[in-house]
């Protein structure tokens with residue numbers, strides 16, 4: 001049964017290498033327990049690649065990713081590179097790698113662990129039963145539209161253009177319907193169709209496709225209302241599909257339901273989310289320069305990203321379940337890193353948390 005799976009490992013900057021090291025322990029444990037075989041290849045990306053290779057996304061890194069079955073990414077960026085020119089910014093590398101790998105959807109599950117309800121800003125009874133997935137379009141919208149500065153009648157003006165074509169909308173919508181079919185069969189399509197033309201095309205396209213998925217209950221939600229409902233009744237959502245900027249904002253909001261950004265995994269996918277599909281897996285959080293190098297980072301987001309990789313790319317559902325159950329068990333036993341600890345003086349280090357999760361598998 002041991003076909004070798006190739007994983008490109010990009011540790012990146014800040015806490016990236018610290019949390020990725022714990023995720024790699026989980027990969028090793030899964031090999032031991034289930035007889036899998038992983039071949040990991042490390043590659044430079046982000047700030048460290050700028051320092052060592054003069055570019056955030058070196059050709060060889062892209063080649064390693066393209067020849068791999070999946071990519072595991074830590075985090076990139078930091079104050080050191082913030083004032084660089086656009087080509088020499090880690091974030092430019094991030095946009096570049098998604099494009100080059102054909103990744104157009106970002107899946108962010110937000111699951112509330114019972115024992116972490118105390119770490120959330122919301123009341124436990126509001127959070128009860130929350131288990132949702134934000135599907136964010138990654139390649140279009142206002143982040144990629146034409147931008148310009150000009151002199152207008154009343155002084156300097158700035159313009160950002162929001163563009164979506166029907167193909168972009170259709171592919172992400174189909175993916176979201178398919179994901180909903182595998183979950184609780186509810187899809188909320190989020191737009192601002194009362195004001196924006198791109199949102200009207202979005203809604204028309206979603207409605208045109210919906211009959212192909214008759215088993216999924218579809219609702220359209222305006223983005224402002226969605227922002228409110230996420231805080232008021234988060235458990236009413238199953239899958240949320242939305243365009244790039246709305247998804248950026250709503251997925252950070254959804255993140256806070258779970259207590260800490262250090263708990264959230266993500267997958268960036270291309271043409272398919274069927275088992276065997278290529279994907280890039282990373283924690284939702286950034287490089288956290290304020291705590292880097294101190295062993296304080298919570299590795300759970302990265303470890304749960306491995307579980308997503310097992311589920312979506314390798315179809316290793318048993319091992320994915322085991323990882324998620326191990327995380328829940330360790331948390332149930334009261335173990336906490338500083339970001340989720342009530343009593344910070346008893347907080348575990350990054351590697352202590354990783355070791356406990358590996359042991360619980």
Ligand code: ATP
Nearest residue numbers: 077261262285286287288289290291297298299339
């Ligand atoms: P980026 O621009 O890369 O998103 P950011 O500064 O917006 O970076 P993060 O790097 O995610 O966001 O950090 C936000 C806050 O959350 C910081 O205070 C950081 O220390 C904290 N944080 C982020 N990830 C973790 C983690 N894994 N464990 C503990 N704290 C974390």
Ligand code: MG
Nearest residue numbers: 252284285286
């Ligand atoms: Mg951020």
